[in-house]
Amino acid sequence: xxxxxxxxxxxxxxxxxxxxxxxxxxxxxxxxxxxxxxxxxxxxxxxxxxxxxxxxxxxxxxxxxxxxxxxxxxxxxxxxxxxxxxxxxxxxxxxxxxxxxxxxxxxxxxxxxxxxxxxxxxxxxxxxxxxxxxxxxxxxxxxxxxxxxxxxxxxxxxxxxxxxxxxxxxxxxxxxxxxxxxxxxxxxxxxxxxxxxxxxxxxxxxxxxxxxxxxxxxxxxxxxxxxxxxxxxxxxxxxxxxxxxxxxxxxxxxxxxxxxxxxxxxxxxxxxxxxxxxxxxxxxxxxxxxxxxx
Amino acid sequence: xxxxxxxxxxxxxxxxxxxxxxxxxxxxxxxxxxxxxxxxxxxxxxxxxxxxxxxxxxxxxxxxxxxxxxxxxxxxxxxxxxxxxxxxxxxxxxxxxxxxxxxxxxxxxxxxxxxxxxxxxxxxxxxxxxxxxxxxxxxxxxxxxxxxxxxxxxxxxxxxxxxxxxxxxxxxxxxxxxxxxxxxxxxxxxxxxxxxxxxxxxxxxxxxxxxxxxxxxxxxxxxxxxxxxxxxxxxxxxxxxxxxxxxxxxxxxxxxxxxxxxxxxxxxxxxxxxxxxxxxxxxxxxxxxxxxxxxxxxxxxxxxxxxxxxxxxxxxxxxxxxxxxxxxxxxxxxxxxxxxxxxxxxxxxxxxxxxxxxxxxxxxxxxxxxxxxxxxxxxxxxxxxxxxxxxxxxxxxxxxxxxxxxxxxxxxxxxxxxxxxxxxxxxxxxxxxxxxxxxxxxxxxxxxxxxxxxxxxxxxxxxxxxxxxxxxxxxxxxxxxxxxxxxxxxxxxxxxxxxxxxxxxxxxxxxxxxxxxxxxxxxxxxxxxxxxxxxxxxxxxxxxxxxxxxxxxxxxxxxxxxxxxxxxxxxxxxxxxxxxxxxxxxxxxxxxxxxxxxxxx
Numbered sequence: 001x002x003x004x005x006x007x008x009x010x011x012x013x014x015x016x017x018x019x020x021x022x023x024x025x026x027x028x029x030x031x032x033x034x035x036x037x038x039x040x041x042x043x044x045x046x047x048x049x050x051x052x053x054x055x056x057x058x059x060x061x062x063x064x065x066x067x068x069x070x071x072x073x074x075x076x077x078x079x080x081x082x083x084x085x086x087x088x089x090x091x092x093x094x095x096x097x098x099x100x101x102x103x104x105x106x107x108x109x110x111x112x113x114x115x116x117x118x119x120x121x122x123x124x125x126x127x128x129x130x131x132x133x134x135x136x137x138x139x140x141x142x143x144x145x146x147x148x149x150x151x152x153x154x155x156x157x158x159x160x161x162x163x164x165x166x167x168x169x170x171x172x173x174x175x176x177x178x179x180x181x182x183x184x185x186x187x188x189x190x191x192x193x194x195x196x197x198x199x200x201x202x203x204x205x206x207x208x209x210x211x212x213x214x215x216x217x218x219x220x221x222x223x224x225x226x227x228x229x230x231x232x233x234x235x236x237x238x239x240x241x242x243x244x245x246x247x248x249x250x251x252x253x254x255x256x257x258x259x260x261x262x263x264x265x266x267x268x269x270x271x272x273x274x275x276x277x278x279x280x281x282x283x284x285x286x287x288x289x290x291x292x293x294x
Numbered sequence: 295x296x297x298x299x300x301x302x303x304x305x306x307x308x309x310x311x312x313x314x315x316x317x318x319x320x321x322x323x324x325x326x327x328x329x330x331x332x333x334x335x336x337x338x339x340x341x342x343x344x345x346x347x348x349x350x351x352x353x354x355x356x357x358x359x360x361x362x363x364x365x366x367x368x369x370x371x372x373x374x375x376x377x378x379x380x381x382x383x384x385x386x387x388x389x390x391x392x393x394x395x396x397x398x399x400x401x402x403x404x405x406x407x408x409x410x411x412x413x414x415x416x417x418x419x420x421x422x423x424x425x426x427x428x429x430x431x432x433x434x435x436x437x438x439x440x441x442x443x444x445x446x447x448x449x450x451x452x453x454x455x456x457x458x459x460x461x462x463x464x465x466x467x468x469x470x471x472x473x474x475x476x477x478x479x480x481x482x483x484x485x486x487x488x489x490x491x492x493x494x495x496x497x498x499x500x501x502x503x504x505x506x507x508x509x510x511x512x513x514x515x516x517x518x519x520x521x522x523x524x525x526x527x528x529x530x531x532x533x534x535x536x537x538x539x540x541x542x543x544x545x546x547x548x549x550x551x552x553x554x555x556x557x558x559x560x561x562x563x564x565x566x567x568x569x570x571x572x573x574x575x576x577x578x579x580x581x582x583x584x585x586x587x588x589x590x591x592x593x594x595x596x597x598x599x600x601x602x603x604x605x606x607x608x609x610x611x612x613x614x615x616x617x618x619x620x621x622x623x624x625x626x627x628x629x630x631x632x633x634x635x636x637x638x639x640x641x642x643x644x645x646x647x648x649x650x651x652x653x654x655x656x657x658x659x660x661x662x663x664x665x666x667x668x669x670x671x672x673x674x675x676x677x678x679x680x681x682x683x684x685x686x687x688x689x690x691x692x693x694x695x696x697x698x699x700x701x702x703x704x705x706x707x708x709x710x711x712x713x714x715x716x717x718x719x720x721x722x723x724x725x726x727x728x729x730x731x732x733x734x735x736x737x738x739x740x741x742x743x744x745x746x747x748x749x750x751x752x753x754x755x756x757x758x759x760x761x762x763x764x765x766x767x768x769x770x771x772x773x774x775x776x777x778x779x780x781x782x783x784x785x786x787x788x789x790x791x792x793x794x795x796x797x798x799x800x801x802x803x804x805x806x807x808x809x810x811x812x813x814x815x816x817x818x819x820x821x822x823x824x825x826x827x828x829x830x831x832x833x834x835x836x837x838x839x840x841x842x843x844x845x846x847x848x849x850x851x852x853x854x855x856x857x858x859x860x861x862x863x864x865x866x867x868x869x870x871x872x873x874x875x876x877x878x879x880x881x882x883x884x885x886x887x888x889x890x891x892x893x894x895x
Contacts, residue, residue, distance in 0.1 A: 092414060093355075093359075094603050096414055098599075098600055100599065103596070104548070104596030107596075108592030108596060111588050112593055215589070230418065269426065272426075
């Protein structure tokens with residue numbers, strides 16, 4: 001029983017982490033309909049920024065959020081402006097390869113600058129265990145979990161209660177109609193991409209003290225993020241949050257009962273089942289089915 | 295996909311392209327032999343292997359438009375099956391076929407549930423499968439050797455595909471590449487190649503032309519996976535060592551796809567061109583810079599990919615074909631006579647209206663809470679033109695979709711008389727097509743990246759399975775429909791009037807006995823309208839039975855033998871055109887109650 005509780009706790013913490021990383025991806029997809037294969041590399045860049053700020057300036061890792069978030073926002077906005085925007089009328093495969101190319105370039109750029117070794121951000125006490133009874137989690141994990149809830153709520157409010165948020169949602173629902181209503185669609189896209197990347201900046205700040213940065217760190221997380229985003233229903237932020245918790249739990253339990261080497265089979269197996277049988281996601285309404293033929 | 299599907303320009307100056315191709319292929323073999331340097335050999339062997347892999351990928355990723363980023367799974371299956379058999383004392387010459395067979399079966403099994411997924415989602419699913427394979431290969435170390443990998447036994451010679459010299463390896467790699475190119479080229483020339491591209495471009499139009507779209511995609515994936523696995527077996531022998539991380543690798547998958555993309559996705563020789571250009575650059579970069587600058591060549595790789603899609607989204611082949619082909623030459627067979635005779639009235643007298651050929655009984659269809667068609671019944675007789683009118687949203691197109699197998703009615707039945715004289719109740723669009731029912735779509739559905747001739751051929755294959763016959767038939771129909779001068783143009787470039795004609799031409803190429811026309815007159819100008827009416831009349835006179843949904847009253851009145859009026863999913867009137875349009879219910883449905891009252895006063 002204690003073990004089950006501990007695994008559940010681990011799973012939820014992991015879920016919070018996955019949610020943190022996935023909300024940006026689902027936001028970008030939901031609005032611009034572009035799947036950003038370089039999303040994981042955004043996270044990687046963010047983690048290196050946190051690493052550099054923390055080690056060079058000697059500040060608490062969380063302080064680097066002040067640099068990581070704006071930097072990632074600019075990076076996302078530039079990606080949309082310089083690459084995706086120009087490919088808007090191209091075929092899907094062209095867009096996919098553009099972000100895949102960006103991903104390869106960023107991984108190798110990091111390899112070129114930092115080498116293949118891992119870069120440990122000082123943990124500043126965030127790896128201390130806290131808990132009730134025998135069940136314990138790391139302080140940093142707890143922060144991630146609650147931050148992910150805050151992030152989801154803030155994004156939700158931003159999209160529903162503010163003017164730019166409404167413009168973003170209007171554009172997502174109907175590009176042409178939004179343009180007729182005087183919305184600058186291409187600016188909305190740039191803003192959305194920036195916002196999605198900025199979420200990754202937050203994630204990177206919180207993740208870096210717990211996970212060492214490496215050029216390929218993004219690759220693992222991005223695959224999980226895709227799983228979460230598809231499962232939660234494309235573009236649905238709350239859906240992604242719930243899906244992240246589910247995947248976190250699956251990950252933790254499969255890791256314990258199947259062995260850590262097979263847990264990915266469970267995660268990707270579930271992903272494939274969802275793609276095949278519930279392509280609209282577990283919680284999504286039957287919209288956003290543009291990826292399935294009638 | 296925005297690529298020309300022309301493999302090589304077909305015009306009279308087209309000799310340059312085949313010569314260039316032969317030259318390039320010869321150079322791939324001759325250069326390393328002449329230079330006789332181990333590193334040069336290695337580069338050329340690598341080019342041959344990757345050109346083969348990329349060409350095989352292109353059958354799925356290009357022809358069929360299913361963007362697989364998991365092709366390393368099939369490569370890995372080939373490598374592992376070959377490696378295990380070699381260690382069990384079986385020659386890789388057999389092992390590669392075993393690997394190819396296993397890969398084809400696996401490919402069909404994993405693609406079947408995924409065939410509905412488009413673009414990025416197919417890509418994601420293929421990545422997920424690849425990851426599962428990698429993890430399983432790592433886990434079942436008893437079979438695969440796990441993370442420590444597998445080695446070839448220390449035996450050399452042709453029997454084991456392992457050599458001290460480089461030349462034999464080059465011979466095998468070159469041979470496998472030629473085989474793959476030959477298969478890819480042959481497939482594109484074959485009816486199946488047309489079917490694949492048509493399916494990629496417009497799935498519903500392909501289905502209405504009687505193409506088994508799922509079957510075609512599975513065929514493509516099986517061929518592609520088998521070839522990929524065979525190359526994998528050889529590559530494993532060449533590398534002498536494999537392990538899950540390097541074999542079931544996402545990076546490797548991306549590389550294969552990237553060569554095809556940069557060369558020209560969907561073209562026969564694009565992947566070859568892309569590989570020839572990129573492999574030496576990266577291998578040299580790896581050799582020269584690799585030691586001091588880890589990641590530089592990968593950075594260059596990624597940047598080249600981004601820049602290539604930004605500035606050359608159609609790939610190198612489109613640039614090259616501009617050089618070699620200089621655009622399609624004017625066709626000499628586009629005689630003025632052919633064009634003007636286009637929709638000429640057939641002199642033959644119209645045959646009398648015959649027996650019932652198509653019957654719909656009590657069709658009911660709900661979309662959620664909406665009752666779209668309510669107890670619709672209709673009959674069509676041989677040689678008859680039945681007009682279907684009704685306001686927008688009345689359910690006319692839904693009826694068409696049920697009459698052609700695209701929708702299954704909740705209740706009711708559609709039966710069509712076959713050539714054997716008996717009635718059949720087909721279930722799918724393909725079955726309807728086989729019973730010689732053809733349809734057009736309200737929103738035209740051209741196969742955009744195919745030429746006009748190829749578009750019509752897709753329909754013509756229905757009656758003429760051989761490519762040459764289908765081409766002849768397609769040209770003949772193009773002449774009749776006034777499309778002759780567009781034959782070599784891609785359909786995407788046609789004006790709307792041309793697209794409408796193409797839509798009809800493709801259906802006519804199927805030589806249908808029953809033709810469903812969905813608003814073919816809408817949106818064409820007044821001058822073309824008379825021509826279009828004459829055209830439909832000529833089709834009718836050739837013995838085809840027609841149901842036409844139409845809003846253009848002039849066309850309905852002059853063409854229809856009978857008219858049915860549908861409103862809110864129900865048939866509200868039926869009869870001779872001039873009678874029907876005077877009925878109160880019909881006027882009310884179109885113009886509202888007040889108009890009826892106004893007319894009565």
